[in-house]
Amino acid sequence: MSAMVDIKSVHKSFGSVEVLRGIDLEVRAGEVTVVLGPSGSGKSTLLRTINHLEKVDSGWISVDGQLVGYRRSGDKLYELREREILKQRTHIGFVFQNFHLFPHLTVLENIVEAPLSALKRPRAEVVDSARKLLDRVGLADKADAYPRQLSGGQQQRVAIARALALEPKLLLFDEPTSALDPELVGEVLDVIRDLAHQGTTMIVVTHEIGFAREVADTVVFMDEGRIVERGAPGDVLDAPREDRTRAFLSKVL
Numbered sequence: 001m002s003a004m005v006d007i008k009s010v011h012k013s014f015g016s017v018e019v020l021r022g023i024d025l026e027v028r029a030g031e032v033t034v035v036l037g038p039s040g041s042g043k044s045t046l047l048r049t050i051n052h053l054e055k056v057d058s059g060w061i062s063v064d065g066q067l068v069g070y071r072r073s074g075d076k077l078y079e080l081r082e083r084e085i086l087k088q089r090t091h092i093g094f095v096f097q098n099f100h101l102f103p104h105l106t107v108l109e110n111i112v113e114a115p116l117s118a119l120k121r122p123r124a125e126v127v128d129s130a131r132k133l134l135d136r137v138g139l140a141d142k143a144d145a146y147p148r149q150l151s152g153g154q155q156q157r158v159a160i161a162r163a164l165a166l167e168p169k170l171l172l173f174d175e176p177t178s179a180l181d182p183e184l185v186g187e188v189l190d191v192i193r194d195l196a197h198q199g200t201t202m203i204v205v206t207h208e209i210g211f212a213r214e215v216a217d218t219v220v221f222m223d224e225g226r227i228v229e230r231g232a233p234g235d236v237l238d239a240p241r242e243d244r245t246r247a248f249l250s251k252v253l
């Protein structure tokens, strides 16, 4: 299968701190990659570069064959204009740790906002798709509620429905359950698991090892801005080759 995401030699610094130190990663269409690693290892920054929330200093990233933020012409890379970047971003869904819902909009309005403004599709059609998405995440009865009236698990399921509303080619999850009370983690992981079974291509940063073992095609372990180890979940999680992976797993398992 073709690579949906192709990351080559990506470097990124904030001031004098090099946060990504040469990342190479390929995610094939329909596959789930789980990224593990200690706090500060660069996991969020990596996801953010894929979604144009951060620009890389060197190296390049492509999603579905399109260079992220750049156009190639011969040997040169040209930066895309803001409008082209916004268009690329509509193909990539991002789910944050803290949901990031619009507090002043209802659940339904949160979901229809992007497709109405970015895709300019007719309102009735967009509302109809949004209701179907809410049904899919088990929240059909919450369309008119406001985020503050929902539990964290429900808010995160709305955030997932909102990410799906643009029919993305790729979904990125940045610790989607770490802000949740333990009893609410399962309902969110269930939704992500369903998406995986339907062949959604995704990269999931999470410390939920059981979920990684069950759902991931590939597990990647990051430390200090590098990918230290990668492989099938059974290999990386149960028989890690690297000391750093072993040390990390002994803390989270």
Ligand code: ADP
Pocket: 014, 019, 037, 038, 039, 040, 041, 042, 043, 044, 045, 046
């Ligand atoms: P992780 O998600 O693995 O915890 P991050 O990618 O959030 O790691 O952060 C990696 C390092 O980059 C950390 O040291 C963090 O403080 C730093 N960092 C992240 N974003 C910024 C930023 N916008 N400005 C300065 N430093 C940052």
Ligand code: MG
Pocket: 043, 044, 045, 174, 175
């Ligand atoms: Mg992070």
